[in-house]
Amino acid sequence: MTQAQWTKIRDRLKKTVGQNNFTTWIAPLSVGPLEDGVTTLFVPTNFFGNYVSQNFADLILHEMQSENDNVTRLKFELATPDKSAIPLPAPARPKTATAQPSNSSLNTAPLDARFSFDNFVVGKPNELAHAAARRVAEGGPVTFNPLFLYGGVGLGKTHLMHAIAQELHLRKPELNVLYLSAEQFMYRFVQALRDRKMMDFKEIFRSVDVLMVDDVQFIAGKDSTQEEFFHTFNALVDQNKQIIISADRAPGEIKDLEDRVKSRLQCGLVVDLHPTDYELRLGILQSKVEAQRANYPGLEIEAGVLEFLAHRITSNVRVLEGALTRLFAFASLVGREINMDLTQDCLADVLRASERKISIEEIQRKVSEHYNIRLSDMVGPKRLRSYARPRQVAMYLCKKMTSRSLPEIGRRFGGRDHTTVMHGVKRIEELKQSDGQIAEDLELLRRSLEA
Ligand code: ADP
Ligand code: MG
Numbered sequence: 275m276t277q278a279q280w281t282k283i284r285d286r287l288k289k290t291v292g293q294n295n296f297t298t299w300i301a302p303l304s305v306g307p308l309e310d311g312v313t314t315l316f317v318p319t320n321f322f323g324n325y326v327s328q329n330f331a332d333l334i335l336h337e338m339q340s341e342n343d344n345v346t347r348l349k350f351e352l353a354t355p356d357k358s359a360i361p362l363p364a365p366a367r368p369k370t371a372t373a374q375p376s377n378s379s380l381n382t383a384p385l386d387a388r389f390s391f392d393n394f395v396v397g398k399p400n401e402l403a404h405a406a407a408r409r410v411a412e413g414g415p416v417t418f419n420p421l422f423l424y425g426g427v428g429l430g431k432t433h434l435m436h437a438i439a440q441e442l443h444l445r446k447p448e449l450n451v452l453y454l455s456a457e458q459f460m461y462r463f464v465q466a467l468r469d470r471k472m473m474d475f476k477e478i479f480r481s482v483d484v485l486m487v488d489d490v491q492f493i494a495g496k497d498s499t500q501e502e503f504f505h506t507f508n509a510l511v512d513q514n515k516q517i518i519i520s521a522d523r524a525p526g527e528i529k530d531l532e533d534r535v536k537s538r539l540q541c542g543l544v545v546d547l548h549p550t551d552y553e554l555r556l557g558i559l560q561s562k563v564e565a566q567r568a569n570y571p572g573l574e575i576e577a578g579v580l581e582f583l584a585h586r587i588t589s590n591v592r593v594l595e596g597a598l599t600r601l602f603a604f605a606s607l608v609g610r611e612i613n614m615d616l617t618q619d620c621l622a623d624v625l626r627a628s629e630r631k632i633s634i635e636e637i638q639r640k641v642s643e644h645y646n647i648r649l650s651d652m653v654g655p656k657r658l659r660s661y662a663r664p665r666q667v668a669m670y671l672c673k674k675m676t677s678r679s680l681p682e683i684g685r686r687f688g689g690r691d692h693t694t695v696m697h698g699v700k701r702i703e704e705l706k707q708s709d710g711q712i713a714e715d716l717e718l719l720r721r722s723l724e725a
Contacts, residue, residue: 275313279341280305286337291330297384298461299326300334304353311346313338316353319469323350385453389436395561397554400430403545407434410518411441413449413484418543420507420517424524425547426721428590431520435486438518442484449483456492460499479506486518490539495530504535517542527714550591555584558591559598566602573605576613583617587628589724597624632675632723634686640723641668644715653688666698667712671719673699 288296303326306314315334317323326334327350338345391411396404403423410421423431439453454462466475479485485506493499510517521528524546525539550558559580567573579601587594604620605612618625642652645664652665665687672683673695680692687695705712 275305275308275338275342275345279338283334283337283341287330287334290333290337293384295330298458299330306351308342308345311344312349313345313347314349314351317350318353319465320352322465323352326350385436385439387440389433390440391437393561393565394430394433394437395554395557397551397557399548399550399554403430403434403547406543406545407438410516411438411445413442413446416514416516419511419514420519420539420542422525422539422542422544423518423520423547424522424544426549426590427522428592429547429550430591431547432488435488435518435520439484439486450481451484451486452479452482453486453488455488456490456503459487459503460493460496463499463502476506480509480513482510482515484516484518485510488520489522490519491521491523491528491531493531494528500532500535504532504538507535507538511538550588552584555588555591555594556580558594559584562595562598566598570602570606573602574611576611579612579614579617582614583621586625589628593624597621634672634676634678634683637671637675637719637723638668638686640719641671644719653686655688666702667715667719669695669698670702671716671723675720675723 284296284300287300291300299322302318302322304316306316315323315326317326327348331348335345335348338348391408394404403425406418406421407423409417423434425431435453439451442449442451463475466472487503490503493503507517519539524544525531525536528536563575563580583594583597587597601612601617601620605616608616610616638649638652641664642649645660645667647661647664651661652668654661656662669683669687672678672686673680676683678686680695684690684692684695702712702716706716707713
């Protein structure tokens with residue numbers, strides 16, 4: 275196996291396994307000699323070797339065979355300094371600073387340069403999260419610890435975290451910033467356990483100045499990882515080091531997370547990224563179009579297309595971005611300007627998926643299921659609180675999620691007057707602010723209706 279062959283194989287593997295897996299599992303491998311059809315791959319630790327051999331061996335072998343059909347088998351061996359393998363270009367270094375030499379073992383997850391504050395569009399739904407992220411990124415005295423960012427998928431949590439890390443790197447290069455996903459935290463912890471390197475592990479994590487852990491819901495139910503996370507967390511808080519956490523829901527709502535971890539996570543500033551609204555989506559689209567212009571000079575977008583997309587694609591920003599990317603690629607391939615016709619053609623599937631109309635019946639059914647009451651009681655005349663509240667919740671959702679008018683909604687709730695509906699909607703709007711349980715119910719119902 276020559277170095278040129280191995281480099282080609284690595285490139286192909288990168289495409290197949292994705293950047294993250296590649297950086298974690300493939301880049302650290304080095305290839306040794308080929309003897310009697312057996313290729314040796316050098317691995318940094320035994321655990322690493324086992325993992326790669328169980329998860330990627332077939333794939334690696336397959337790629338090797340397509341380069342060199344003498345290869346019949348792979349062998350994994352611990353790398354020792356004197357066993358010189360074919361020298362390889364150094365794997366791309368993560369862009370975050372690992373400023374102090376004592377922490378050179380501290381490999382952070384690579385940061386995405388596109389995820390900067392400059393590229394983050396601020397609107398009402400995310401302004402609080404953005405402001406908090408900005409504050410933390412100044413690297414001044416720690417005022418809230420941890421900063422806990424949460425929100426649904428694709429709303430910009432990872433983007434904000436990368437932006438913080440990059441900003442800190444610019445402003446305070448001397449700080450040791452560690453960004454990683456909760457999954458990577460677990461992986462490193464498990465690896466340290468297997469290799470009996472817990473002391474090193476603890477030392478590394480306790481020596482950072484800023485720790486950022488993305489998607490922390492991942493460690494729920496993983497008891498020993500949670501335990502270790504808890505201790506790391508406490509040690510850093512005690513030293514007054516900044517911690518930034520993200521999750522897909524509020525600390526209190528993460529199932530299988532120990533109470534002491536929950537309460538620790540809650541004791542700083544908890545801010546959420548709300549689902550996008552029309553204005554924010556339009557703003558994001560406009561800013562992404564600017565970015566796309568560079569790739570496709572001369573491509574025109576007809577007025578109204580972005581507004582249409584912002585109106586129709588409400589799920590999350592990732593989908594919105596994907597739609598735009600596809601639109602540009604498609605238009606440039608067929609050499610047409612981006613107008614409504616082309617948009618309808620090119621995005622038919624995306625648009626259909628978001629088209630699904632939600633009916634009043636569906637809402638009534640879901641809400642009565644949620645509160646465990648009968649559908650007949652939901653629309654019936656009884657005024658008991660245990661029926662009236664779910665009824666108001668359902669009315670509220672009908673108003674927000676369908677285009678039905680108040681009188682129409684009233685009719686479908688046992689022939690009630692439109693003022694009754696209006697009152698119900700108002701009441702829920704108030705409760706949403708003051709009653710966490712109602713807010714949570716609404717969020718759950720909305721998600722399940724949209725699913
Ligand atoms: P999450 O981590 O919350 O699932 P991401 O941070 O990965 O979401 O965001 C998904 C995509 O949407 C990314 O490409 C990100 O750049 C983009 N995005 C999300 N919110 C914004 C925003 N406010 N402005 C610009 N891009 C955004
Ligand atoms: Mg994310």
